[in-house]
Amino acid sequence: MIRLDGVGKTFRGRDGAEVEALRDVSLNVAEGEFVAIVGASGCGKSTLLRLVAGLVGVSAGGVSLDGQAVTAPRAETAMVFQAATLLPWADVLRNVTFPLRLMGRMERDTEDKARALLATAGLAGFEGRLPRELSGGMQQRVAICRALLQEPRLLLMDEPFGALDALTREEMSIELLRLWAARRMGVLFVTHSIPEAVLLADRVVVMSPRPGRIVDVVEVALPRPRSFDQEGSDEFQRCARRIRAHIFGERAARAA
Ligand SMILES: Nc1ncnc2c1ncn2[C@@H]1O[C@H](COP(=O)(O)OP(=O)(O)OP(=O)(O)O)[C@@H](O)[C@H]1O
Ligand SMILES: [Mg+2]
Numbered sequence: 001m002i003r004l005d006g007v008g009k010t011f012r013g014r015d016g017a018e019v020e021a022l023r024d025v026s027l028n029v030a031e032g033e034f035v036a037i038v039g040a041s042g043c044g045k046s047t048l049l050r051l052v053a054g055l056v057g058v059s060a061g062g063v064s065l066d067g068q069a070v071t072a073p074r075a076e077t078a079m080v081f082q083a084a085t086l087l088p089w090a091d092v093l094r095n096v097t098f099p100l101r102l103m104g105r106m107e108r109d110t111e112d113k114a115r116a117l118l119a120t121a122g123l124a125g126f127e128g129r130l131p132r133e134l135s136g137g138m139q140q141r142v143a144i145c146r147a148l149l150q151e152p153r154l155l156l157m158d159e160p161f162g163a164l165d166a167l168t169r170e171e172m173s174i175e176l177l178r179l180w181a182a183r184r185m186g187v188l189f190v191t192h193s194i195p196e197a198v199l200l201a202d203r204v205v206v207m208s209p210r211p212g213r214i215v216d217v218v219e220v221a222l223p224r225p226r227s228f229d230q231e232g233s234d235e236f237q238r239c240a241r242r243i244r245a246h247i248f249g250e251r252a253a254r255a256a
Pocket of ligand 2: 045046047
């Protein structure tokens with residue numbers, strides 16, 4: 001479905017200095033596939049998602065969706081940003097339904113679906129609150145509901161659980177997997193957490209420090225449905241160790 005072909009991205013700073021964020025990145029994401037991306041801070045993960053979302057253009061190579069070049073944001077793609085990016089003047093329910101309203105895709109049952117999603121995210125009773133009345137983690141959950149309500153074919157998630165406490169994080173991961181199993185959208189999921197990447201994904205893409213390149217793609221053969229109980233399994237350990245080896249070097253992986 002999504003195809004990145006030799007993608008490079010170089011930014012020019014205001015002082016004219018160039019930053020090469022990505023170099024020669026090639027990756028395919030199949031329809032309904034769950035792909036996680038891990039790598040050090042600054043290696044270009046957010047940039048990669050923005051390119052796929054059509055929010056910024058490539059400097060080299062190409063990004064296509066169903067064989068068509070991605071040059072602008074598309075209705076079948078939804079994104080959860082690293083920061084929640086809610087509309088400060090709109091209540092929770094209006095924030096969640098805003099993209100569909102904007103695209104003229106409101107149906108009779110859209111608000112009910114929104115309420116149901118908010119309830120599964122632990123936000124029942126907060127529909128009428130403003131973002132500033134919520135904690136950071138709650139705001140992020142609203143942003144996740146907003147993306148899911150669009151029922152996208154491609155869901156781009158940039159460290160969506162970064163602002164959540166460990167318990168909520170586990171709960172939301174399992175909830176995301178449940179929704180994904182029901183709808184089977186393609187997911188590109190950026191995370192700093194190696195266990196989270198292994199638990200969620202079919203494949204984990206490991207990126208090098210700047211300029212970001214793909215150094216390995218780890219297939220995760222854990223059976224689904226997944227649960228955190230699988231963290232003790234040999235396959236989980238094998239995947240986590242291999243990813244860690246790339247990120248921290250071989251010696252750190254053996255010591256872990
Ligand atoms: N709009 C921009 N203008 C200039 N440089 C940018 C821009 N966006 C990103 N960069 C640079 O590109 C590099 C990659 O940034 P990016 O945000 O993609 O990294 P990241 O992997 O998402 O990091 P983190 O894990 O900290 O979120 C960084 O060096 C950053 O400074
Ligand atoms: Mg980022």
